[in-house]
Amino acid sequence: MSRLMNFTTLAEGTKVFVAEGNWNEGANWAPAGAPAITDNVIIRANTTIPADCVALAAEITVEGTNTITIEDGGQLLHSTVAVYATMKKVVEPYEEAEGIDNYILLASPMQPTVFAEAVENLLPLPLWYENAPATFNVDFYKFDNSQEEEWVNLENIDEFQLANGEGYLYAHNWESPITLAFKDALMYSHEPKAISLDYNSGNANWAGWNLIGNPFPCNATVSNAADPAATFNYYKINAAGEFVTADGTVAPMEGIFALATEAGQEATFTRVVPGENSIAPTDGILNVNLMSNEAATRKGNSRIDMARLRFGHGNKLGKLNLFRSNATVFFPQDGKDYSVMYADAQGEMPLHFKTEKNGTYTLGFSTEDISFGYLHLIDNLTGNDVDLLATPSYTFDARTTDYASRFRLVFSANGSNGDDNFGFIDAAGNLVITDATAGATLQIIDVMGRVVRSRDASNASAISTNGMTAGVYMLRLINGTNVKTQKIVVK
DSSP states (O other), rough: OOOOOOOOOOOOTEEEEEEEEEEGGGGGEESSSSSOOOOOEOOOOOOOEOOTTTTEEESSEETTTTTTTEEEEEEEEEOOOOOOEEEEEEEOOOOOGGTTOEEEEOOOOOOSSSEGGSSSSSSOTTTTTOOOOOOOOEEEEOOOTSSSOOOOOTTOOTTOOOEBEEEEEEEESSOOOEEEEEEEOOOSSOEEEEEEEEEEEOOOTTTTEEEEOOSSSSOOEEEETTTTSOOOOEEETTSSSEEEEESSBOOOOOOEEEOOOOOOTTEEEEEOOTTOOOOOSSOOOOEEEEEHHHHHSSSSOOOOEEEEESOOOOEEEEETTTTTSSSEEEEEEETTEEEEEEOOEEEEEEEHHHSOOOOOEEEEEEEEEEEEEEEEEEEETOEEEEETTTTTTTEEOOOOTSOOOOEEEEEEEEEESSSOEEEEEOOOSSESSSSSSSSSSEEEEOOTTTTEEEEEEESOOEOOOTOSSEEEEEEEOOOOOEEEEEEEEOO
């Protein structure tokens, strides 16, 4: 007697998850090996996407009662219109005495909405819950830029739904971390998603600010829909509960504060595909961190505010004063305060400081992807001139009556990789150019960014420094699109 055997023929480029376990373990797949982003996937066993795993797929089919669980830190990039999964987020508890420590900006990866009550552990547990503290609290808010009391408490709103693309402020004081679990249809990440931004010009404090969120179950970039190539600046909350400026990757289930500068703008989220559209390096950033010496005695992290000076980008970001500390640092322009400002490679930038409490403060400076030939902080109140390349911090006493225009930065950037020296001062005090090239121009620039001398640099003849004030100067050698810079000292 013969028996007819049934075989299932899989289309080329199809992977089947056949053994319960982790997505990234190749032995759990047939054919063996985790899928690529072009592979269609069939799920025939419960699969877990662990932390730090970026799971890739095209179309996903889940058979029977099998499940997909994405642990905190895991990602899923897929093209299925609706694939059901559980996505988790671990939230550390806050302590009342520590202010906003461990607050997070939360976003839902589900489409289009999900009821708050359906998100496991999001809302307060009943008091009869085993070991529940007597004062168990949840802080759960949405942001409304149309009113003075900008935070709207959602904890006691019946049948509240979290909308995909929106952001929320969340914290709890449970005695240990809580794992939030969203269970529904994931937002598919194949197509970019545009989020409309509100601009309420009638509210001077919050006009244009929006709390939005990554709509995808994977990392995403965010750009201005009107100019996708432009860098889009925004605020995040870091692990210490501080608002920090950012312009890179938004993690899944993470919210951000984005600024609209006029009505009708949109922010577009686009998934980050490993090896394809990863974040391009910036052209260079100078970070300015404001620290309170008093705060350092009370908490491990003494930073209370920050600002960033970006080189090579044309975008800026206004100052966000939510959870504002008693002192701030910012860049002024046209009567407005900015946390992110851009600058040319050489020049001067005012750096303003305000305090509502007399005390001692420290400004700390650090760089990203840029080197400087000259970087000085000038204290307009005391006259101190600080060489930040030698000492990258400055401690000062401040009073509430001090003018805001306390500081200015004077700088000349070498570029991200620096340049070899092309000139020197000889024993006779003459400037000699060793890299003279036909058609090149030499500029000598003082610490204020002014070009004090300019001449043809087609040959290596000595250039007299007579009449130049002793001090530090920048040399700029220009040959078409090739520009080199170097620091010299005239004595």
